[in-house]
Amino acid sequence: xxxxxSLERRITELSVAVExxxxxxxxxxxxxxxxxxxxSVITIIGAGGISSWTGAILSKMGAxxxxxxxxIYEPTNLAGQLCLLSHLGWKKATALTDLCTKLGGSSIVAxxxxxxxxxxxxxxxxxxxxxxxTRQIALNKWYKDFGHFENALFIDGRLEAEIYQxxxxxxxxxxxxxxxxxLKEWVPSTAIPDAACSFKQTSYMAAGIGSRIAEIVAAFxxxxxxxxxxxPFMIEHTPYGEFIRNYPSNT
Numbered sequence: 001x002x003x004x005x006s007l008e009r010r011i012t013e014l015s016v017a018v019e020x021x022x023x024x025x026x027x028x029x030x031x032x033x034x035x036x037x038x039x040s041v042i043t044i045i046g047a048g049g050i051s052s053w054t055g056a057i058l059s060k061m062g063a064x065x066x067x068x069x070x071x072i073y074e075p076t077n078l079a080g081q082l083c084l085l086s087h088l089g090w091k092k093a094t095a096l097t098d099l100c101t102k103l104g105g106s107s108i109v110a111x112x113x114x115x116x117x118x119x120x121x122x123x124x125x126x127x128x129x130x131x132x133x134t135r136q137i138a139l140n141k142w143y144k145d146f147g148h149f150e151n152a153l154f155i156d157g158r159l160e161a162e163i164y165q166x167x168x169x170x171x172x173x174x175x176x177x178x179x180x181x182x183l184k185e186w187v188p189s190t191a192i193p194d195a196a197c198s199f200k201q202t203s204y205m206a207a208g209i210g211s212r213i214a215e216i217v218a219a220f221x222x223x224x225x226x227x228x229x230x231x232p233f234m235i236e237h238t239p240y241g242e243f244i245r246n247y248p249s250n251t
Contacts, residue, residue: 036221038062038106043122045115045138047071047092049201050128050157050164052082053210055096058217059105066122067108068115069093080159080201082210121145123152123171124220126213130158139169139179147175153220156186157209162202164209166235168216174247178233181248208237 040063044051047069055065069092073083077092087095093110100108113119115134125142127135135156146152152171158164167186169178212235219229234245 032223032226033218033221034062036223037218040064040124040221041066041122043125045127045134046129047096048128049080049206050159050209052096053207054126054128054213056082056100056103056105057210057214059100059108060103061214062106064106065108066111067093067096068111068113068119070112070114080203080206123149124217126155128157143179147171155213155216157213159201159206159209162205163238164205166209166212168231168233170231177248
C-alpha cells in the first residue's frame with residue numbers, strides 16, 4: 001500500500017541520515033580535539049552575524065551548544081547572518097537550531113530570551129552581541145562561576161562591516177590579570193566605529209570571524225600532551241592587515 005511504501009522510504013531516509021552522521025564523525029575522529037569537543041557544552045550568547053556562523057561551524061564539529069537570543073530574523077539580517085529565507089520572522093535562536101539540524105550538526109538548546117543576571121553560562125562561553133551591557137553581564141557570570149578553572153574559556157567577538165575583533169580569556173591562575181587587561185581596553189572603550197547604515201555587516205567577514213572563533217575553540221580543546229596550539233589574547237582583522245597580540249607579559 002501507499003502507507004507501507006511511505007514508511008519504507010522514511011526508514012531508508014533515516015538509515016542514510018544515520019550513516020551520513022557516522023561518516024561525518026569518521027572524518028573528524030582523527031582530530032586531536034574531537035573527543036573533547038564532543039564532550040563539551042558551549043554557551044553562545046547571541047545568534048546573529050557572529051554567532052550564527054560560529055554556532056553552525058561548532059555544531060558541525062560536534063559540540064553541544066546552548067544559544068541565547070531573544071531577537072527575530074528580519075530581511076535586513078540576510079546580508080550578514082546565516083539563516084534561510086524561511087527563517088524570516090523566527091526567533092534567531094530557534095532558527096539557528098533548525099539550520100544546524102538540517103546541516104547534520106550536533107544538538108542545540110535554543111534559549112529564546114535575552115541573557116541576563118539570572119542566566120547561566122558554562123565553562124566555554126562565546127559572546128557575539130553588539131550590546132555592551134550583555135557582554136559585561138556574561139563576563140561577570142563566567143568569571144564568578146568558572147574563571148578559576150583551567151578548562152574554562154571566555155571569547156568575545158565584535159564585527160562591524162569589514163572589521164572584526166576577538167578577545168580570549170582562559171581560566172586559571174592568571175584569569176584575574178587577563179580580565180583586568182580586557183576591561184581596560186575593551187569594555188570602557190567605544191565600539192568599532194559605526195559604518196554607514198547600509199553597510200553594517202558582510203557575510204564573508206561574519207563567516208571569517210565564525211571560523212576563527214571555532215579554530216580557537218579547537219585549539220583550546222586540543223589535549224595538553226599534543227603539540228600546543230596558539231590561542232591569542234586579541235585579534236583584530238581588517239581589509240588592510242591583521243594585528244594579533246599574545247597574553248600580557250607581566251603574568
